[in-house]
Amino acid sequence: MADNHATFRFYEELNDFLPQAKRKREIGYPFHDHPGIKDSIEALGVPHSEVDLIIVNGQSVGFDYPLQDGDRVAIYPMFESLDITPLLRLRPQPLRVVRFVVDVNLGKLARMLRWLGFDTLYRNDYQDREVVDISVNQQRIILTRDRRLLRAKAVTHGYWVREVDPERQIKEILTRFDLRRQIIPYARCQECNGLVGVIDKAVVLSQLEPKTIRYYNKFYQCADCGKVYWKGSHYSHMQAKLLHLLEDAKL
Incomplete structure (x- = not known):
C-alpha cells in the first residue's frame, strides 16, 4: 500500500491525454517515497512536453520538484501566446x-x-x-x-x-x-x-x-x-x- 497521496488536476487540452473518467476533475495519486513531479505527470499519461506550468499548493514549481504527501497539484498546458511571468515556466519563453x-x-x-x-x-x-x-x-x-x-x-x-x-x-x-x-x-x-x-x-x-x-x-x-x-x-x-x-x- 502506498505511503503517500497527492491530488492532481489537469487543465484545458491536457485532459485529452486522460481516460474519460479522469478528465476535468481531481485525480487521487498514491505514491512511495518522493518521486519527481515530472515522472508522476507522465505516469498519469500526459507528456511533459505539453506542460508549461505546474502549481503545487499555490506555488509554481519546476519538473524537478519532489512530490510530497498531501500535495495539491494543478497542471497547465503550453501558453504559446500568453505571458505568464513571473510564474515559473518549465521551458524557455515561447518561440x-x-x-x-x-x-x-x-x-x-x-x-x-x-x-x-x-x-x-x-x-x-x-x-x-x-x-x-x-x-x-x-x-x-x-x-x-x-x-x-x-x-x-x-x-x-x-x-x-x-x-x-x-x-x-x-x-x-x-x-x-x-x-x-x-x-x-x-x-x-x-x-x-x-x-x-x-x-x-x-x-x-x-x-x-x-x-x-x-x-x-x-x-x-x-x-x-x-x-x-x-x-x-x-x-x-x-x-x-x-x-x-x-x-x-x-x-
Missing part, C-alpha cells in the same frame, strides 16, 4: 519565430503549413530520434500524432495533433499557436520548404509546357529545389481555401 518539424504521419499538414508560409521540416522517412534532434538543435516545435514521441526527455516544444483530417488539423494548429496573423501564403515551397520568389519567365522557359508559356507570364521559383510555380487553374481554389481559414479567425 517568437514559430518553426515546426513534423513527423512522418502528417505529410499533408506539413505541405499546408508550408503553403501558408511557415518554416516546416518534414520527410516521410524521419526516425523519431531525428525528429527529436531537429527539434532540440533548431528550436522547432514537434507536431505529431504519436504521444510517445513527446515523452522523450530531450523534447521541450511539442504538440500532439488531435484532429485526423488534414484541413481540420491546419485549423487546429493555426488556433493553438495563434498563427493566423503570421500567414504569408505561397512564400515557401510545398515540396521542400525552400523560399519562393519571383523569377523571370525567360529563365524557366525550358521547364514550362507550351500552353503554360502561352497563357501565363508571371512565375515564381523555389530557391532550393528549383520548382516553378504560377497562378494556374488551381489558384482560385487555393485562394478560396485561404479566405476560409482567415475568416475562421473572426469567429
Whole structure:
C-alpha cells in the first residue's frame, strides 16, 4: 500500500491525454517515497512536453520538484501566446519565430503549413530520434500524432495533433499557436520548404509546357529545389481555401 497521496488536476487540452473518467476533475495519486513531479505527470499519461506550468499548493514549481504527501497539484498546458511571468515556466519563453518539424504521419499538414508560409521540416522517412534532434538543435516545435514521441526527455516544444483530417488539423494548429496573423501564403515551397520568389519567365522557359508559356507570364521559383510555380487553374481554389481559414479567425 502506498505511503503517500497527492491530488492532481489537469487543465484545458491536457485532459485529452486522460481516460474519460479522469478528465476535468481531481485525480487521487498514491505514491512511495518522493518521486519527481515530472515522472508522476507522465505516469498519469500526459507528456511533459505539453506542460508549461505546474502549481503545487499555490506555488509554481519546476519538473524537478519532489512530490510530497498531501500535495495539491494543478497542471497547465503550453501558453504559446500568453505571458505568464513571473510564474515559473518549465521551458524557455515561447518561440517568437514559430518553426515546426513534423513527423512522418502528417505529410499533408506539413505541405499546408508550408503553403501558408511557415518554416516546416518534414520527410516521410524521419526516425523519431531525428525528429527529436531537429527539434532540440533548431528550436522547432514537434507536431505529431504519436504521444510517445513527446515523452522523450530531450523534447521541450511539442504538440500532439488531435484532429485526423488534414484541413481540420491546419485549423487546429493555426488556433493553438495563434498563427493566423503570421500567414504569408505561397512564400515557401510545398515540396521542400525552400523560399519562393519571383523569377523571370525567360529563365524557366525550358521547364514550362507550351500552353503554360502561352497563357501565363508571371512565375515564381523555389530557391532550393528549383520548382516553378504560377497562378494556374488551381489558384482560385487555393485562394478560396485561404479566405476560409482567415475568416475562421473572426469567429
